[in-house]
Amino acid sequence: MVIEDILEGLKKKIEKNLPAGTTISNVEFEGPQLVVYTEEPRKFADNGNIVRTLAKNLRTRIVVRPDPKVLLAPEESIELINQTVPEDSGVTNYDFAPDVGEVIIEAEKPGLVIGKHGETLREITKKVGWTPKVVRTPPIKSRTVKNIREFMKKNHSDRKDILKTIGRKIHRECTSKDQWVRLTSLGGCREVGRSCFLLSTPESKIMIDCGVNVGSDDDMTPYLYIPEVQPLNQIDAVVITHAHLDHQGLVPLLYKYGYDGPIYCTHPTRDMMVLLELDFIDVAAKDGKRVPYESADVRNALKHSIVLEYEEVTDIAPDIKLTFHNAGHIIGSAVSHFHIGDGLHNVVITGDFKFGPSRLFNPAVNKFPRVETVITESTYGASNSMQPALKDAEKNLQRIIKETIDRQGVVLIPAFAVGRSQEVMIVIEEAIRKGIIDEVPVYLDGMIWEATAIHATYPEYLNNDLRRLIFQKGQNPFLSECFKPVDSNELRRNIIENPHPCVILSTSGMMSGGPIMEYFKAFAPNERNTLVFVGYQADGTMGRRIQKGWKEIPLSSGGKGSETVRMNMDVEIVDGFSGHSDRRQLMEYFKRMKPQPERVFTEHGDERSCIDLASSIHKRKKIETRALTNLETIRLV
Amino acid sequence: MVIEDILEGLKKKIEKNLPAGTTISNVEFEGPQLVVYTEEPRKFADNGNIVRTLAKNLRTRIVVRPDPKVLLAPEESIELINQTVPEDSGVTNYDFAPDVGEVIIEAEKPGLVIGKHGETLREITKKVGWTPKVVRTPPIKSRTVKNIREFMKKNHSDRKDILKTIGRKIHRECTSKDQWVRLTSLGGCREVGRSCFLLSTPESKIMIDCGVNVGSDDDMTPYLYIPEVQPLNQIDAVVITHAHLDHQGLVPLLYKYGYDGPIYCTHPTRDMMVLLELDFIDVAAKDGKRVPYESADVRNALKHSIVLEYEEVTDIAPDIKLTFHNAGHIIGSAVSHFHIGDGLHNVVITGDFKFGPSRLFNPAVNKFPRVETVITESTYGASNSMQPALKDAEKNLQRIIKETIDRQGVVLIPAFAVGRSQEVMIVIEEAIRKGIIDEVPVYLDGMIWEATAIHATYPEYLNNDLRRLIFQKGQNPFLSECFKPVDSNELRRNIIENPHPCVILSTSGMMSGGPIMEYFKAFAPNERNTLVFVGYQADGTMGRRIQKGWKEIPLSSGGKGSETVRMNMDVEIVDGFSGHSDRRQLMEYFKRMKPQPERVFTEHGDERSCIDLASSIHKRKKIETRALTNLETIRLV
Secondary structure: OOHHHHHHHHHHHHHHHOOOOOOOOEEEEEOOEEEEEEOOHHHHHHOHHHHHHHHHHHOOEEEEEEOHHHOOOHHHHHHHHHHHOOHHHOEEEEEEEOOOOEEEEEEOOHHHHHOHHHHHHHHHHHHHOOEEEEEEOOOOOOHHHHHHHHHHHHOHHHHHHHHHHHHHHHOOOOOOOOOOOEEEEEEOOOOOOOOEEEEEOOOOEEEEOOOOOOOOOOOOOOOOOOHHHOOHHHOOEEEOOOOOHHHHOOHHHHHHOOOOOOEEEOHHHHHHHHHHHHHHHHHHHHOOOOOOOOHHHHHHHHHOEEEOOEOOOEEEEOOEEEEEEEOOOOOOOEEEEEEEOOOOEEEEEOOOOOOOOOOOOOOOOOEOOOOOEEEEEOOOOOOOOOOOOHHHHHHHHHHHHHHHHHOOOEEEEEOOOOOHHHHHHHHHHHHHHOOOOOOOOEEEOOOHHHHHHHHHHOHHHOOHHHHHHHHHOOOOHHHOOOEEEOOOHHHHHHHHHOOOOEEEEEOOOOOOOOOHHHHHHHHOOOOOOEEEEOOOOOOOOHHHHHHOOOOEEEEEOOOOOEEEEEOOOEEEEOOOOOOOOOHHHHHHHHHOOEOOOOEEEEEOOOHHHHHHHHHHHHHHHOOEEEEOOOOOEEEOO | OOHHHHHHHHHHHHHHHOOOOOOOOEEEEEOOEEEEEEOOHHHHHHOOHHHHHHHHHHOOEEEEEEOHHHOOOHHHHHHHHHHHOOHHHOEEEEEEEOOOOEEEEEEOOHHHHHOHHHHHHHHHHHHHOOEEEEEEOOOOOOHHHHHHHHHHHHOHHHHHHHHHHHHHHHOOOOOOOOOOOEEEEEEOOOOOOOOEEEEEOOOOEEEEOOOOOOOOOOOOOOOOOOHHHOOHHHOOEEEOOOOOHHHHOOHHHHHHOOOOOOEEEOHHHHHHHHHHHHHHHHHHHHOOOOOOOOHHHHHHHHHOEEEOOEOOOEEEEOOEEEEEEEOOOOOOOEEEEEEEOOOOEEEEEOOOOOOOOOOOOOOOOOEOOOOOEEEEEOOOOOOOOOOOOHHHHHHHHHHHHHHHHHOOOEEEEEOOOOOHHHHHHHHHHHHHHOOOOOOOOEEEOOOHHHHHHHHHHOHHHOOHHHHHHHHOOOOOHHHOOOEEEOOOHHHHHHHHHOOOOEEEEEOOOOOOOOOHHHHHHHHOOOOOOEEEEOOOOOOOOHHHHHHOOOOEEEEEOOOOOEEEEEOOOEEEEOOOOOOOOOHHHHHHHHHOOEOOOOEEEEEOOOHHHHHHHHHHHHHHHOOEEEEOOOOOEEEOO
């Protein structure tokens, strides 16, 4: 059946399902959803159940679009919308997109614009005809969020074409008589870095993650040249579990090599991805290296991104439905559930996940409607990979800061921009708010502030406690006055030249470059100061050398040869802030998983950890387990 | 490096290695071998060591060709050759191919034309300039062998082009920095039928077998559509382990779908393949079915075939060398050894094999220079799959025949054309020769006589005892006067209408059609006659029904409805003639394998047999084993 016939069939089905007197003018696919065009958007808005019932009957996502001729003029519409939404919604901008009949409302409190079960939104449609879409006004100005929103607006018409093409591909008819499911490991097995999988059926091919191994020149990229993924334009979809470079750093390369399909990810993952990719290009250029793609490829990828909410079931191929669930690792990170065929098989790919308490996120989800096969990360999969409790780590950090501040010292914390920094920020903010440590400035340098701004833009992705703090108590910790972004060279120089008791969080996390080095050079010689490691320091990095006790640190000084820094400051290591589940949490995750899977494959860990975890789960649960290797294609069904 | 530079380099190396005063005019690849053109073929022939030393130094197969201008006229050459070869060589034909400077000498005793270590051949070259190639005059007229030889002669120039293209592809430069070896199972795992594997490295792709599952419409073909094998024209070589349809029946389809590379197999496999493929098309047409290719595709495949001898190490890709070893299953069947990279890995694919005594073949080879991974057949891999000893089976068969003949009855034996029939023929011939049973005619109907003719053409592939009988005693059992091919409808009618004590061997082996049915209809009602099963009868076949004891057999009578045959004849089952290793022989094969492999994968057997064998080998040898499944790609290195 050609796609036009499929659409015609759907139109007839919809018409039969509509209340008497309601008409539609056209239907078309747009990415994973079916768009229903009508000259009577008000009738649809009148009855919130129509769309829900349709979606249920047709088993697909449906959106209703007004026919352009029934739209009120923008000025008039703004007036009516202002009358409809509560005054304290804090609407900061309106954008009208006549081609899709949408008005994008940017508001400080999007929830109030949406209303209970979307009541207010429907009210707006009834009044103005336009379909309202709500986005949050970033409470901290984020260059990234602003640029992305402008870019998407500017490319609206391109995107409409892209989504139509994608939509028609997703909803094509299944043609194969065979039924099978295969999984190909292209990277990230028995190693960390360049995570990349391909899930395939006779009908479709889905790539999950496409990371870069920044630590290795030889094994930098996944095995993208093997036949299972070639040619790239035959891949139906790319799914990104979270924004760290080892899971998504080569997505733009896919477009350079001919892929032109969608990227599915959560909203924060999309924004964070762009931020980290552009930074990846920047940092490489500064090191005299080259990333194998350009910023134009990053933009092209962005143009093809489709954001999904957690728990939203979405058709991404004729025979595959994707659902994201919270993974608790970094903002927007997702445990990805694939429902294949009509109940043929269910695969969960955990991505990186935290099944335990964290300041930022709820624990990873491990309840699914069905699951037969799980692919799990194994970073701390070895039997001895236990992490201290978060509470102890926090107390430890607070004590170290307090002691340093008390002796008028500077606390220097090298940290990754995304995840760890925000976790530590919240701990420090609470300690200051509760008076455990003095009210000292907490400087944020490198990409940390920008990453924090993205966190503040998407509080829905944070955990229950934090959301309550932000929404009900109006206490967004990221907005605390103690945080001072270092947004100019002057400020940085000032901090260095006028030492005062403070905390400095700065990238890079392993002291392999970035602004942290300038602070280090300045503060290392003074024994009043403290250097605190809150994350893993890999072999060969400066951070590891310092942990080993080096006292004379040779540093290159910007092309002017090298100088030696005398290391007198205190060095402290605070374990327990990991965004990964430790061994016990990994085992708990599977112990409490519902339903119980039939088999578990391990990846994303060194060889020993992957094998150890696979063998432990097998012993405990008596199910099939195995540590995957790169370059194999296993059959799941 | 482009191929011209590689050739230029080889030419220089060769010139440096030649004795002073010997010159060459050109070098070119032709399939796996390097052809050296010279105006002085006599000098090369003078010194048998030149070529051997060159081949050793260059690590490749070398053939020397005379420049056309130094060739004697054919008539003159024939005269000189006749003077050179011993009189009792029985030369029956000469064919001159000026484009390659070859004279093909067809002789009844090829060994005498070749001479000790090829002495006589060199003598011929010295006298006439032409390079002699010797083929055996088929002692039994074989339509297949004759047609193939004529076809190859007619297409000589096409073939030259094909071999040049293949040769240049084989000897291209390796370019990948990665090193890995993968094996994809496309069919024949946990099942029998449609055997097909793909061995791949970053440089090359080799398909091993491409069988058809004649018993199933749904699962008839291997999974040829999956990306690992697509597009087919990127495959470097197809290797065929033996001629049974479940290992080669879809080779012509590969050409129809775009493959245009070589097929490597032994000489008898090539001829038997053509016979069985054309018969496959015929039989299907008679059943109103269709084979997915035409006889033109069979011919195209034949044009691309390259025959190899056992134990001959051959480059089939830039990084893969193939060596065939005797497998003892049917004539020309080969255990295939792949040496990958420069010592990176060695894979043995057993194909079907018999590691035990047989009338026709030596036991399968299990000694290799190196071997890490073995893929083994598992037909009788289950713990309880023991077969009676061959000696007992033979005695049993002789007794049954004797008793039937003694009571003036007819012995009817349904048998597969290739392998089982010839085994049984030898047993009967010996019994008659030794006077154990009377001198009765042994009628051979269906394809049996043609298949026997191919056996007689290639006695080098038979076992030591049989070769001694044929070559030293001049007693080729296949030429015995007791065998009467049923080569006309008249003769068949005559046998049926004038019943007399005799043995009839006829296809099909499971009584699912073919001439056996006519004999059965005629002889079933008479209790003097005996029906002897010497092979496995699958569920659902007529043979199985009779084994179960059906007494009233409904038979379709050529479009005129059905008739019922009253079953009064004796039914006997004689186990022990299998061309497969039984369970004990399989285990012995691995027990005595040298060197010991690191891992063994099982295939070609029902699920239970494959799993049982894998688990038993693991328990016995403490090495990695697994029953492969179709559609997986495993990584070997």
